[in-house]
Amino acid sequence: GSSLLTGPEGLMAKERENLKRLKCLRRYRQRYGVEALLHRQLKERRMLATDSAAQQAHTTRSSQRCLAFVDDVRCSNQSLPMTRHCLMHICQDTNQTLFKPCQGSEEVPCNKPVPVSLSEDPCCPLHLRLPPQMYVPEQVLAVPEELEAAPTDLYLSAAELQPTESLPLEFSD
Numbered sequence: 599g600s601s602l603l604t605g606p607e608g609l610m611a612k613e614r615e616n617l618k619r620l621k622c623l624r625r626y627r628q629r630y631g632v633e634a635l636l637h638r639q640l641k642e643r644r645m646l647a648t649d650s651a652a653q654q655a656h657t658t659r660s661s662q663r664c665l666a667f668v669d670d671v672r673c674s675n676q677s678l679p680m681t682r683h684c685l686m687h688i689c690q691d692t693n694q695t696l697f698k699p700c701q702g703s704e705e706v707p708c709n710k711p712v713p714v715s716l717s718e719d720p721c722c723p724l725h726l727r728l729p730p731q732m733y734v735p736e737q738v739l740a741v742p743e744e745l746e747a748a749p750t751d752l753y754l755s756a757a758e759l760q761p762t763e764s765l766p767l768e769f770s771d
Contacts, residue, residue, distance in 0.1 A: 662676065662677045662682075663675065663676060663677060663684075664676070664682070664684035665682045665683060665687075666683055666687035666690055673687060675687075681694065686711065688711050689709070689711050695714070697712065697713055697714065698712055698714050698719075698720055699712070700712045700720070700721050700724075700725055701719055701721065701725070706725075708722060708724065
């Protein structure tokens with residue numbers, strides 16, 4: 599659209615000035631010559647530096663193992679992010695505050711690491727203390743003795759309720 603407006607016959611002086619400003623603004627942030635070359639080289643150096651740093655961080659992160667020793671053998675598990683211990687041995691780190699060992703019960707002691715929660719003494723799912731039962735079953739009403747000792751000859755058995763051939767047809771329904 600700007601090629602049509604470049605001719606002096608179609609534009610007034612004010613419109614030509616505005617068009618000139620617009621063209622200047624379009625290439626305001628573009629770099630030319632030596633500045634463009636130096637900027638491109640700087641971008642390439644930054645890309646190489648960040649790629650190698652990220653690659654180096656990835657290789658060191660993947661090679662970090664837990665520092666705990668079990669029976670004079672180093673743990674082979676991968677350490678948690680930003681720590682030096684795995685999940686099983688995180689409580690050996692004295693500086694961490696996110697995990698506490700499970701207290702267990704008197705019969706079965708437990709030292710499994712448990713994330714600290716709002717409770718004062720966190721427990722693993724095995725030793726979690728359930729709240730008291732909120733549902734109370736209804737009391738069974740006592741049946742008076744005279745109802746219990748009702749004569750059984752008043753009731754018919756299932757065999758007696760079945761229709762037989764000896765009954766007339768109107769009674770067999």
